[in-house]
Amino acid sequence: MEYRSSVDIYTEWDIVAARQLGRNEAKKSGFGTVDQARITTAISELARNIYLYAGKGKIEITRHSENDVYGITIIASDDGPGIRDMRKVMEDGFSTSGGLGAGMPGVKRLMDEFKVDTELGKGTTITTTKWLR
Secondary structure (H helix, E strand, O other), rough: EEEEEEEEEEHHHHHHHHHHHHHHHHHHHOOOOHHHHHHHHHHHHHHHHHHHHHOOOEEEEEEEEOOOOOEEEEEEEEEEOOOOHHHHHOOOOOOOOOOOOHHHHHHHHHHOOOEEEOOHHHEEEEEEEOOHH
């Protein structure tokens, strides 16, 4: 079983739409309120990064199951400048936008799987999954 939906990110309102879609999909998957909040927070961080650093991109949300284990995967993709220093970006407290710096390390902690593909001048794709336990 697989169900996919997405939100294009162009404005701050699109971040709100992506958060709401993520919460709805997490709820439909059977996640409790705490995990719904984790998933929603991860989506918010990813969508905000797209808006701030790439200008536009997409959040894709997929509900799926493997061997009767249910999960939700979020793919955040853009054609922006790419991430120059992955190690620095993954440091707690690092921020180039003046934010709290919880961004990428926070997303990694909130979710069960986390993978970044980035290429300078070509863009970034972040894939992260939360499994229903």
